[in-house]
Amino acid sequence: MSAQADHPTLLIPGPIEFDDAVLGSMGHPSESHVGPAFVNAFGEVLSMLRKLFITTDLKSQPFVISGSGTLGWDFVAANLVEKHDEVLVLHSGYFADSFATCLSVYGAVPTQLKAPVGSRPSLEEIEAELKQKSYKAITITHTDTSTGVLSDVKAVSELVHKVSPDTLVVVDGVCSVGCEEIRFDDWGIDVVVTASQKAIGVPAGLCIMMVSGRGIDRFKARKTPPSAYFASFANWLPIMQNYEAKKPSYFATPSPQLVRALQTSLNQILSVPLDYRFQKHKEVSQKVKKAVAALGLRQLADKPECQANGMTAIYLPEGVAASDLLPKLMAKGVVFAGGLHKEIATKYFRFGHMGVSVTNSDLGHIDKAIEALKSSLAEAGYKH
Amino acid sequence: MSAQADHPTLLIPGPIEFDDAVLGSMGHPSESHVGPAFVNAFGEVLSMLRKLFITTDLKSQPFVISGSGTLGWDFVAANLVEKHDEVLVLHSGYFADSFATCLSVYGAVPTQLKAPVGSRPSLEEIEAELKQKSYKAITITHTDTSTGVLSDVKAVSELVHKVSPDTLVVVDGVCSVGCEEIRFDDWGIDVVVTASQKAIGVPAGLCIMMVSGRGIDRFKARKTPPSAYFASFANWLPIMQNYEAKKPSYFATPSPQLVRALQTSLNQILSVPLDYRFQKHKEVSQKVKKAVAALGLRQLADKPECQANGMTAIYLPEGVAASDLLPKLMAKGVVFAGGLHKEIATKYFRFGHMGVSVTNSDLGHIDKAIEALKSSLAEAGYKH
Structure with a gap:
């Protein structure tokens, strides 16, 4: 029985439930951030990230x-685009608005291509927009955590390379890396930005990125210096290259405990073929989505092809409030998340299904959650 | 016997050795960053930071x-000064150069007041410089981790309030908070910036700040928006205020595990009067410095009043290289750090003495390190 055995099961779209060994690595004894043991561990993590993103191009750079x-x-925003550069931001939920704001802060000019809630911009709309201006970059939210809408990164990236080949393809993969298929080289992606606490299965606290050789070249060809200090490739690029070459290096102190936990989780993830991992997330997602449909509930993401595999955003039935449903679920030991998209925040809830809760069915997390959802809805007076 | 019993003792100027209970909190089961249990814990942490910084002014704001x-x-740099604002940067080692670079990136104009290696600018020099220009802020590195030089924050702050009262007093307390006396209100400080992995005794991964009401007012009176997105008070101020009021709030996902570890450590630190903690660090520092002197070794920090209490930077004796000494220490289970100050990096080494290694003498860390230093120097051929 693990130390975490009796806590409520966290099935929100991140942070997710963590494996015992990963949490154990969080308690790694203190070690020097420039000592050989940690430098080796960090170097191994960076090399493993290349496998996770499926990139063998040695010019790609993990961070x-x-x-x-x-x-x-x-x-x-501070390294890959400059002041007055145009950026096309594909909007499939809350997070595009924030990314656009961030781009503006550093002086880029975002144009948002918005889809109605639960949908994503079509390839036709994207193509038309790409022909309007000379976009330095396009951003795609792979899975928007506020809506559960999945973007077709492969198709969008192919389109960009065809109609606007100088545009960098930037993917917000916070809620997709580790649960959705991403083929960095094959799909011609330039940047994926993600975090530790979702399908990568490590406690929050790490920003993780993969940047293509083309992205690094674009950075090196800047006319102006990067417009941030901590968030500067100029400061971190040599550090990451040194760590991967197993050489000590210092810009700001990394977190040995979080990096050790990431090492443990990546070792686990890569011990099984990635395609199997993606398939497993699809299967469990289908199981959840079928159960949701069987309950007569509707998803935010309207079409099957734009439904994420790591989470499901579900409209509340008429007459049932999230403030009533979520505590009932909690009483059964299941934690779901409320709505996040401003326009409809009180009208839906979110069920995250990523990582060990998906890959280790012995834990019984998903079945328990579906059962808890059924009985909580019944208790809340919902009849189907 | 704890799980971390047989690892080498880390006595570098951060990360430091961690208490078992703190490391245990790093493995806290996953929880929602907006759930009531974590929101309460985070709120408690923010309230405890007010005690750590000795501020009762409710306008002060912890982050x-x-x-x-x-x-x-x-x-x-992105919130408290604006483009073209003059900032006086007191230089007592490597870290002032970096802080000055950071200020420049965001458009402020730093003027460095440099002291020779091992020293700090005098009050007379600072006063003269403050009278030259209208400085929007002054930065003081409390303990420069590259030199072990301690600044007199109280005296500098008093001087600033006397001769240039509109200048914000900004303290880099990365290597001082938790081991050096800091009286935020009494000394009239506007900002202290620090990190988790030094005398606060928590694994690396957190930026911790205290900002005065005057600092927050200055931020609110900006003519231009903050020049960063993640590092923006505009985005984080409401979040911190909500957490402290025990209300859920979201801008970017915090790290529940690191915040839980901080909660554990702050509870430990505040269970003993802070003055006792500062005194204990002074006593152990004196013990180290006496042992260093008895070995005929010289510190970088030349005068007793400018020697830090959380670390000691020591010149290598003639004929002994760090690349020879440090592995000999490591063989005895003690990890010291090499030099960091560019001008003299290969000529010295650093001994950190903060946190549990100081407050819990039963661990025997300091005695073990002093003995290991003596015998390693002898093995390296040093005769005194």
Whole structure:
């Protein structure tokens, strides 16, 4: 029985439930951030990230920085675009608005291509917009955590390379890396920004990025210096290259405990073929979505092809409030999340299904959650 | 016997050795960053930070953000000064250069007042400089981790309030908070920036700040918006205020595990009067410094009043290289750090004495380190 056995099961779209060994690594004894043991561990983590993102191009550059996924937007905005550069922001929920704001703070000019709630911009709309202006970058929220809408990164990236080949393809993969298929090289992606606490299965506290050789070249060709200090590739690029070469290096102190936990989790993730991991997330997602439909409930993401595999955003039935449903679920030991999208925040709830809760069915998390949802809805007076 | 019993004793100027209970909190089961249990814990942490910084002014504002101490400089540079604002940077080692660079990135104009290696600018020099220009802020590195030089924050702050009362007093307390006396209200400080992994005794990964009511007012009176997104008070101020009021709130996902570890450590620190903690660090520091002198070794910090209490930077004796000494110490289970100050990096080494290694003498860390230093020097051929 693990120390975490009797806590409520966390099934929100991040943070997710963590494996015992990963949590054990969080308690790693203190070690020097420039000592050989930690430098080796960090170097191994960076090499493993290349496998997770499926990139063998040695010009691709992984980054692991203390912070959160949000900090990754600052890195993009302060390093890969310059003042007055045009950026096309594909909007499939709350997080595009924030990414656009971040880009504006550093002087870029975002144009949002918005889809109605529960949908995503079509390829036709994107193509038309790409032909309007000379966009330096396009941003795609792979899974928008506020809506559960999945973007087709592969198709969008192919389109961009065809109609606007100089545009950098930037993916917000906070809620997708580790549970949705991402083929960094094959799909021609330039940047993926993500965080530790979702499908990568490590406590929050790390901003994780993969940048293509083209992205690094674009950074090096800047006319102006990066417009942030902590979030500067100029400061971190040599550090990451040194760590991966197993050489000590210092810009700001990394977190040995979080990096050790990431090492443990990546070792677990990569011990099974990634395609199997993606397939498993699809299967469990289908199981959840079928159970939701069987209860007569409707998802925010309207079409099957734009439904994420790591989470499900579900409209509350008429007459049932989240403030009534969520405590009933909690009483059964299941934690779901409320709504986040401003326009409809009180009208829906979110069920996260990523990581060990998906890959280790012996834990029984998903079945328990579906049962708890059924009985809590019944208690709340919902009849189907 | 704890799980961390047989690892080498880490006595570098951060990260430091951690208490078992603090490391245990790093493995806290996953919980929602907006759930009531975590919101309460985070609120308690913010309230405890007021005690750690000795501020009862309710307008003071604590911040805890995923990142590192370095990120705190971005917060200062992007929120408390604007483009073309003059900032006086007191230089007592490597870290002033970096802080000055960070200020420049965001458009402020730093003037460095430099002291020779091992020293700090005098009050007379500071007064003369303050009279030259209208400085919006002055930055003081409380303990410069590269030199072990301690600044007299109280005296400098009094001087600033006397001769340049509109200048914000900004303290880099990365290597001082938790081991050096800091009286935020009494000394009239406007900002202290620090990190988790030094005398606060928590694994790296958190940027911790205290900002005065005057500092917050200055921020609110900005003519231009903050020049960073992740490092923006505009984004984090409402979040911190909500957490302290025990209300859920979201801008970017904090790290529940690191915040839980901080809660454990602050509870331990505040269970004993702070003056006793400061006194204990002084006593142990004196013990180290006497042992260093008895070995015929010289400190970088030349005068007793400018020697830090949380670390000692020591010149290597003639003919002994750090690359020879440090592995000999490591073989005896003691980890010291090499030099960091560019001008003399290979000529000295650093001994950190903070946190449990100081407050819990039963651990025997300090005695073991002094003995290991003696015998390692002898093995390296040093005769005194």
